[in-house]
Each structure stands twice: as C-alpha cells, then as structure tokens.
Amino acid sequence: MAITVTRLDEHWIASRDDEVIGEVHPWSAPNGKLRLFFDRTDPSAYEALIARINGPCLTTVNEADQPAVDALTALGFVPVRREVLLEIPVARTAFEVPPGYRVISAADTGIRKLMALDDALRDEVPGAEGWESDETSFREQTYDSPYFDPETYLVALAPDNSYAALVRIWNGPRPLPRLGLIGVLPAHRRHGLARALLSAAFNVLADRGAPLAIAEADDSNTASLALLRTFGATETGAELELARP
Incomplete structure (x- = not known):
C-alpha cells in the first residue's frame, strides 16, 4: 500500500494504512551539517521520508541493522565514519x-x-x-x-x-x-x-x-x-x- 508522509512541527512521519512506520527528525548541527535522526523506521519508509529532505545530509545507523544500512545505501548514502559502542x-x-x-x-x-x-x-x-x-x-x-x-x-x-x-x-x-x-x-x-x-x-x-x-x-x-x-x-x-x- 502507498506510504503517506506528513509534517508535524519540525519532523516528518511516514504512515501506511494509518499505521506509523517511520519518523525523521532533521537537525542543523552547529558545524553546519544537516543530521537526520530516524525513529521507529521500517526500511520501506526511508525513501519516502528522505524525499522530503533537500541537499547533503548525514545519519547514523547501527552497523548490525543490515536492512537499514541496505535501504540507505540504495538511496545514495555512503559510509563516512564508524563509531565503536562501549x-x-x-x-x-x-x-x-x-x-x-x-x-x-x-x-x-x-x-x-x-x-x-x-x-x-x-x-x-x-x-x-x-x-x-x-x-x-x-x-x-x-x-x-x-x-x-x-x-x-x-x-x-x-x-x-x-x-x-x-x-x-x-x-x-x-x-x-x-x-x-x-x-x-x-x-x-x-x-x-x-x-x-x-x-x-x-x-x-x-x-x-x-x-x-x-x-x-x-x-x-x-x-x-x-x-x-x-x-x-x-x-x-x-x-x-x-x-x-
């Protein structure tokens, strides 16, 4: 079924059949970089949410979440850094x-x-x-x-x-x-x-x-x-x- 994206305050929500399947919260960091924070996002929702974001941007994803990594790389994202969790x-x-x-x-x-x-x-x-x-x-x-x-x-x-x-x-x-x-x-x-x-x-x-x-x-x-x-x-x-x- 089709994915619907709506704006709420400063973030975007993706829904399918009235069920929320993803959120993205853009944030302009003090170093001028636009960072995207995704919440409860199904891999199928990334494309519709990212379509609302213009220009260069960054996001972080758990290395073990292969479906999310694959979905984002398919949309043109490339790895630039790796952070170790301790x-x-x-x-x-x-x-x-x-x-x-x-x-x-x-x-x-x-x-x-x-x-x-x-x-x-x-x-x-x-x-x-x-x-x-x-x-x-x-x-x-x-x-x-x-x-x-x-x-x-x-x-x-x-x-x-x-x-x-x-x-x-x-x-x-x-x-x-x-x-x-x-x-x-x-x-x-x-x-x-x-x-x-x-x-x-x-x-x-x-x-x-x-x-x-x-x-x-x-x-x-x-x-x-x-x-x-x-x-x-x-x-x-x-x-x-x-x-x-």
Whole structure:
C-alpha cells in the first residue's frame, strides 16, 4: 500500500494504512551539517521520508541493522565514519589531578568560556569539525537540560585559571550514564589530565552505585579508545555514519 508522509512541527512521519512506520527528525548541527535522526523506521519508509529532505545530509545507523544500512545505501548514502559502542565498568579509582590544575563543576563556570572550550574540543572530534555554538542553544543543551549533572560535568582549570579540559557525563534519558565527551586542549596534554577528570566523574557514579557507563568513540580515535580501555571499556557494537552528498 502507498506510504503517506506528513509534517508535524519540525519532523516528518511516514504512515501506511494509518499505521506509523517511520519518523525523521532533521537537525542543523552547529558545524553546519544537516543530521537526520530516524525513529521507529521500517526500511520501506526511508525513501519516502528522505524525499522530503533537500541537499547533503548525514545519519547514523547501527552497523548490525543490515536492512537499514541496505535501504540507505540504495538511496545514495555512503559510509563516512564508524563509531565503536562501549560499556565501561564503574569503579572508584585514584588518578590525581596534575599539580597546578584544579577541577570545578560546569555549574560554576562562565558560559562563554565553557562554550569556547567545548567548541575547541569538539573541533578535534571526528565528525564534529567546525563546531560553533551559539549562547542560547548552548545554555539550553547544557545548564537547562534535564540530564545535566553538575557532579559529573567537570572542567579542569590550568594554573593560570584558563580552561584546559572537560569531562561530560549525562544522566538520562538512557538507562545507563553516558560519557558524552572527554577532551583536553593540546597545550595541556600528556599530564594525565583526561585520566584524572574521568576518574573524578566515575568516582561520583561509583558512590551512587552505578554499575556501568556507556560511550561512543570513532574507531580511528586511538587515543580516546586507549584511555577508555584503561578504565576497562569493552566494545558492544558499532554505528555507521552515512552521508548523502
């Protein structure tokens, strides 16, 4: 039977015989790339939904979901990145902050300084190059987010009080805490700062009784993967980033 596509607010819904068979939520990321987030989408609905989207775009799909991968590649999408999915056991560790540095909660930072640090660190994350946040959106997605946790979103300050690094763990909406970002600016690397920040955040989770945390890392990001394996991270799967030119 024919597939009907209707627009609801900022997303599109595909239906067949009055049954919803797919949704797509387009999002213009701060690096200028259009990302598509599909929800409850049957492979047969991709073509009708994507027909509503103009120009270059990106989406992510589980590598093990072969019907979805096949449907998207048949529509002109090509793999551009692979992200490893990880589970990290939560346990207390004692990696100390390097001398001269100190750690504060993101709740105690200046929004513009934190935003600048976040943009700089994202610029080195595969797939997020060119990230430029605006203050309103950054505030909404950080301090105003229901998943913002001031005890697990931490910032490292250098001896001159400049912002040097951060770790960000979100608590929700997924069942397990999710490591969103761990990053150190180039001038402050090779001092154990990333390890110390991750230890501080994980110690909070351990005290709360959380057994595991989840994370993703580009499979070419050997430094991040090595760091997470230091904490016992194991691979649970992978996702493919697909691009339509």
